[in-house]
Amino acid sequence: MSDDPFALFDRWFAAARESEPNDSNAMALATADAAGRPSVRMVLLKGHGPDGFVFYTNRGSRKADDLAANPHAALLFHWKSLRRQIRVEGAVSRVTDAESDAYFASRGRDSQLGAWASDQSRPLDERATFEARFAEMTTRFEGQDVPRPPHWGGYRVTPERIEFWQDRAHRLHERRLFVRDDARGWTEGLLFP
Template sequence: MTDPFALFEEWLAEAREGEVNDPEAMAFASADPDGRPSVRIVLLRHVGRDGFGFFTNLDSRKGTELAANPFGALAIHWKSLRRQVRAEGRVEQVSDAVADAYFASRSRDSRIGSWASDQSRPLESRENFERRVEEMHERFESEEVPRPPRWSGFLLTPDKIEFWSDRPHRLHERRLFTRQADGNWSEGLLYP
């Protein structure tokens, strides 16, 4: 049997070589307490045997939805490679140490933007946001930009991972990996 994370890492390496734009871009879906879903594109910033990780503002729509309903789904589509990966599972916030380390790796302007943005909240005008960005530049002019308390990351620990490969005449190949109670994976095929 194939290890789904090893297979994902192979596909991601090929995507980094062959996908023209943002091979780490993924659609991430969350749902509010009533089960009403929302989806957006985020960047995959961690992959490992523990799952798939991304970072965001905790007060954003996805952050508040995950606080209320800690399950999510993701889809990564590499159009030029004619492949897709989907995963579903529980989502948990990463540790402060992990969030701090990733935040420190971001560009200074991106760190400033994290302080200036009330992500997903109504914005009166673009000028207001640009003014806030300038205020944050002034605030942190002579110091490192620390991680805002409302900014962190999430890790989706999958219980299902599907690998989709395009085939002629829509006779696609779909491989589904399902995590078993003992933590091991079973593998099967799905009809296209």
């Protein structure tokens, strides 16, 4: 048993990287707009630690619009091969420009060019339009590094609650809940399955 939810996350995440066939860092990101209408999609975890869980996106996307109106989110990691899941809830903030620049520089060139070419979540008349924009960006940045677009960057979910769920026989699952207590750090308890 661990009373540090980040140490426990690290152990479970390491096991997932060994057992999951694809995208062990995939997580469902749930947001809600200003009117409370929810939306969920899969994104990739690109950094984590005691300060939170980081993902990157186009800041003109629907998820970014939701986060601008309501800067709270929920994450769900589900590792079917391990029969485990982790739920994270908390406030969301933008990562620094330096963090966004560093991660963007680590991406593959086509992914970098795609970030320039895409108006993520906006209507697209036909696929050929996007492919033409991608070709334009390829030409524009030929022979040079691709800088991070000003509309692209990272977000950090700073957890207030982290729940670890482990499948058990006969649906007698184990649920451990960690809740941030600013005075004492984290409090831990169990939940009925």
